[in-house]
Amino acid sequence: MKKTILIASLALIIAACSKKEKAYDATGTFEATEVTLSAEATGQLTLLSAEEGQEVAHGSVIGYVDKKQLELKRQQLEASLRQLDASREQLSATRSSNDSRQLDMEKQLATIRQQIANAQREKQRFSELYKDGAVARKQVDDIAYQISVLEKQLAATEDQIRSNNAAFDDQNRGISAQIEGVSQQADGIAAQIAQIDDQIANADIVSPIMGTIIEKYVENGEFVTTGKPLLKIADTQNMFIRAYVTSAQLQGIKVGQKVKVFADYGDEQRHSYEGTVTWISNRSEFTPKTILTNDERADLVYAVKIAIKNDGFVKIGMYGEVKF
Numbered sequence: 001m002k003k004t005i006l007i008a009s010l011a012l013i014i015a016a017c018s019k020k021e022k023a024y025d026a027t028g029t030f031e032a033t034e035v036t037l038s039a040e041a042t043g044q045l046t047l048l049s050a051e052e053g054q055e056v057a058h059g060s061v062i063g064y065v066d067k068k069q070l071e072l073k074r075q076q077l078e079a080s081l082r083q084l085d086a087s088r089e090q091l092s093a094t095r096s097s098n099d100s101r102q103l104d105m106e107k108q109l110a111t112i113r114q115q116i117a118n119a120q121r122e123k124q125r126f127s128e129l130y131k132d133g134a135v136a137r138k139q140v141d142d143i144a145y146q147i148s149v150l151e152k153q154l155a156a157t158e159d160q161i162r163s164n165n166a167a168f169d170d171q172n173r174g175i176s177a178q179i180e181g182v183s184q185q186a187d188g189i190a191a192q193i194a195q196i197d198d199q200i201a202n203a204d205i206v207s208p209i210m211g212t213i214i215e216k217y218v219e220n221g222e223f224v225t226t227g228k229p230l231l232k233i234a235d236t237q238n239m240f241i242r243a244y245v246t247s248a249q250l251q252g253i254k255v256g257q258k259v260k261v262f263a264d265y266g267d268e269q270r271h272s273y274e275g276t277v278t279w280i281s282n283r284s285e286f287t288p289k290t291i292l293t294n295d296e297r298a299d300l301v302y303a304v305k306i307a308i309k310n311d312g313f314v315k316i317g318m319y320g321e322v323k324f
């Protein structure tokens with residue numbers, strides 16, 4: 001009888017334990033977004049002021065590859081650009097001088113025409129005075145001769161201007177072509193300077209994210225090539241736990257859902273965090289050996305990511321639990 005009572009009591013205890021609610025619905029490990037920072041320039045690593053465990057800000061310069069040769073090349077290109085600018089200014093000045101000389105000749109023509117017009121008015125006035133007997137015939141003839149001389153001068157000047165204009169036009173066309181060629185050369189050098197500036201900027205080692213340096217692959221003074229990994233940086237402020245749930249649990253979980261996350265330090269020491277479901281896998285996978293589920297018989301599970309704001313206590317790879 002006593003044996004029967006004992007067995008019954010044990011059965012009740014086991015049943016009660018089996019019905020006891022777990023403190024979590026899923027388990028997993030904490031991860032962080034990791035970025036491998038690689039060299040964008042080739043040369044000696046002049047400075048790398050970064051150590052493992054160091055916090056770096058987004059966009060902060062933490063080192064640079066030697067860029068002395070690039071800076072010298074830029075100075076050389078700038079000198080060439082200044083020479084081209086001087087040549088362009090000289091050619092433009094010559095073209096302006098030609099235009100000014102053509103304008104001066106046109107002014108000479110206008111002056112001669114005005115003189116002829118004035119002389120013709122004088123001739124008309126003296127002709128009328130000659131009819132009245134007020135002046136001698138010679139005065140009228142002198143004015144006529146003066147008009148003849150001015151007309152010949154006008155014709156000669158017009159011929160000279162036509163000839164000079166043709167020469168100036170040809171010269172100016174040549175100058176314009178030279179200016180265009182110089183401008184194209186200047187544009188090419190300006191493009192080279194822009195490329196050099198980009199290469200100089202790439203020589204700076206800039207943190208692409210705000211985070212913690214978790215691995216360092218090189219040291220100051222080493223020669224690096226473009227694409228060589230320098231550092232690995234992890235965003236340890238915004239971490240997430242990758243947990244696994246069964247298909248039965250999946251129907252009660254959705255992206256954006258608020259959940260409770262626990263960081264397990266062992267010896268029942270845990271910190272709790274507010275988490276948000278950010279991703280649910282569309283494919284099932286076999287349960288990882290290190291993962292416990294509510295239904296420990298489940299062979300297939302689905303991965304979910306739950307983001308948390310780290311207070312500095314959660315570390316990459318730490319074991320965690322989730323309560324939905």
